[in-house]
Amino acid sequence: MTGEGIRLAKRVVELRGCSRREAELLIEGGWVRVDGAVVEQPQFRVHAQNVEIDPKASVLAQAPATLLLHKPAGLSDLQALRLLGPASRSPDDASGIRSVKKHFSQLEPLLFLPDPASGLMVFSQDPHIVRKLTEDARVIEQELVADVDGDIRPNGLALLCHGLSFNGKPLPPVKVS
CATH class of the missing domain: 3.10.290.10 (RNA-binding S4 domain)
Known part of the structure; x- marks a missing residue:
């Protein structure tokens, strides 16, 4: 030995x-x-x-991590998850939280974005945050900006306000301008 x-x-x-x-x-x-x-x-x-x-060492378990990432357009949620790691931590982070490998495992992506979209994504290990963002997903306000080429139908904005579906499920009403 x-x-x-x-x-x-x-x-x-x-x-x-x-x-x-x-x-x-x-x-x-x-x-x-x-x-x-x-x-x-x-x-x-x-x-x-x-x-x-470390003299400041604590045996208290690390709190579950919740990480935010601005997902670039063209990446899937899985590809965005792979961007998370100690190297992607902002140099301006003043949280004082010690970054450990455990923070980057078992992260659950929440509030998915389509692959062509860019925007803020939330990844969390915290069951409270996961539950809040999944159970309340239909009532959490999200802002989407779409670039449209060409002309929209005369009733196109009204149709966008209510009448959309995704994966066969009706979407909640939206505000469109």
Whole structure:
């Protein structure tokens, strides 16, 4: 076993005197560095490397993440989801939230946009936000801007206000101008 090293979680237990679960939470929360680099995998093997635990470390579970993304036109929702990651975080973000890999897994896309459309998309792990945005989707006001080439039929605006359907389901009334 000495050739393989030991799991990082076990080393953190030795250093901190905590339970294995607490050690895993510290590691997954981005509070543990191995030779100066943050390691978020509890099963990571360490030998004689320097393992440091941030003095501000907390074993409180990371709050579920909700991320906003301006989806460019031409991308599907799945392609937009792939854009999310630590590299896409705004340099102007002043939230103070520590970004960890866990924030970018199991994100649920909400309020879908068609592939040709661009606009704000919400991705969340928080069940409260997911429920709110899915259950209230029919009453949440959304603004869409459409560029139209050519002339519209004489009753075209009235038809847009009520009478549209999507995937065979009638859409709620809209305000069109």
